[in-house]
Amino acid sequence: MTLTIGELADEIFGSDAPFALAAYDGSRGGNPNADIVLKLKTERGLRYLVTAPGELGLARAYVQGDLDIDGIDQGDPYDLLVRAKDKLAPKIPDPRRLADIVRTLGPRMFVPPELPAQENPPGWRRLAEGVRHSKARDARAIAHHYDVSNRFYELVLGPSMAYTCACYPSQGATLEQAQEFKFDLVCRKLGLRPGMRLLDVGCGWGGMVRHAVKNYGVRALGVTLSGEQAAYGQEWIEREGLGDLAQIRHGDYRDVTESGFEAVSSIGLTEHIGVRNYPAYFGFLAERLVSGGLLLNHCITSPNTAWGQITKGGFINRYVFPDGELAPVGTIIGAMADQGFEMRHAEDLREHYARTCREWARNLSANWEAAVAEAGPGTARIWGLYLSGSSLGFERGEIQLHQVLGQKVGPGGVAPYPLRPSFGS
Numbered sequence: 001m002t003l004t005i006g007e008l009a010d011e012i013f014g015s016d017a018p019f020a021l022a023a024y025d026g027s028r029g030g031n032p033n034a035d036i037v038l039k040l041k042t043e044r045g046l047r048y049l050v051t052a053p054g055e056l057g058l059a060r061a062y063v064q065g066d067l068d069i070d071g072i073d074q075g076d077p078y079d080l081l082v083r084a085k086d087k088l089a090p091k092i093p094d095p096r097r098l099a100d101i102v103r104t105l106g107p108r109m110f111v112p113p114e115l116p117a118q119e120n121p122p123g124w125r126r127l128a129e130g131v132r133h134s135k136a137r138d139a140r141a142i143a144h145h146y147d148v149s150n151r152f153y154e155l156v157l158g159p160s161m162a163y164t165c166a167c168y169p170s171q172g173a174t175l176e177q178a179q180e181f182k183f184d185l186v187c188r189k190l191g192l193r194p195g196m197r198l199l200d201v202g203c204g205w206g207g208m209v210r211h212a213v214k215n216y217g218v219r220a221l222g223v224t225l226s227g228e229q230a231a232y233g234q235e236w237i238e239r240e241g242l243g244d245l246a247q248i249r250h251g252d253y254r255d256v257t258e259s260g261f262e263a264v265s266s267i268g269l270t271e272h273i274g275v276r277n278y279p280a281y282f283g284f285l286a287e288r289l290v291s292g293g294l295l296l297n298h299c300i301t302s303p304n305t306a307w308g309q310i311t312k313g314g315f316i317n318r319y320v321f322p323d324g325e326l327a328p329v330g331t332i333i334g335a336m337a338d339q340g341f342e343m344r345h346a347e348d349l350r351e352h353y354a355r356t357c358r359e360w361a362r363n364l365s366a367n368w369e370a371a372v373a374e375a376g377p378g379t380a381r382i383w384g385l386y387l388s389g390s391s392l393g394f395e396r397g398e399i400q401l402h403q404v405l406g407q408k409v410g411p412g413g414v415a416p417y418p419l420r421p422s423f424g425s
Contacts, residue, residue, distance in 0.1 A: 196263060
């Protein structure tokens, strides 16, 4: 016998799934009482699900518009992901039903459709782009993620244009207040004072640079691999009359030749450089610092050594962060220590990043039509999935966010540091 697509969904996901499924053949499956409905609109969408069961197939069908989700805020599938947890992974069907399933699908369903234009193949299939984490390949990876459109990022990030974990000083703080507090916390941890020189690697649109110059009187150089970020940030600096004290440079941090900085901030860059490159990375930053200078490293981390890397063939690696890698905070601290840094402070802002991602997802949903008009429906859907999934990952402790403060050890193995630093919580 042959099955309807709805019956097939029951075999694969079960009738206790946290969603119902309405298929293009007119059938329904899944949980009949669910208020979230997956609408499978095309045969191509079914082929995505069949040829890549689980997260990746669902993502491809959703990105291509072959699968819609009713019962959620536009572009924000957080509620579905919270309820689904591990239930989006297909079940192994009863062997006695396999013949019916194969007969229902037919041979054509096992031929993969074309991939969405936004998908990057796994790293081993991108060898033509150069060695993993070479300057050229890193530049392409950064351009893929950050050169979407400055207007798109304005819609998602809000006025701060800060695309890193905020730090909420209170439950009632807004996203903008939390981003301002985060930049100020970094400045205080680094002990910035008028006349000091700051290097901000992976500077984004220049939020840290502008905050440090305006509020602490430092001279600051920011570096980003994104051409769109650099142009936007430098224009912002000139508009605010900060050009004599601040610069946003388009380039690889490895191309910075200046040294003698009293402070270095690295906010959201370490995820992109590769774990094997940590020694060279932290060694390079140490060379840029004066003796006793401070480095604040702020990055997403994995919870432990048993946790796997970002799945090289998974959604995040293919659609969001090509070549991205995470490591436990202990690995980062060890790499910093091996390059001559003494650890002065570390803290986990995991809950803050969960909240930050939720705020970004709500911004995207509230500005959905404008975001789609700017970047296209596929890219907007990718961001909705990515932000909602990331928020959930931080909530559950599957990923974390650590700030680590290290000091370059001076002559004799010591460096001056306050008995009790005053940067607060």
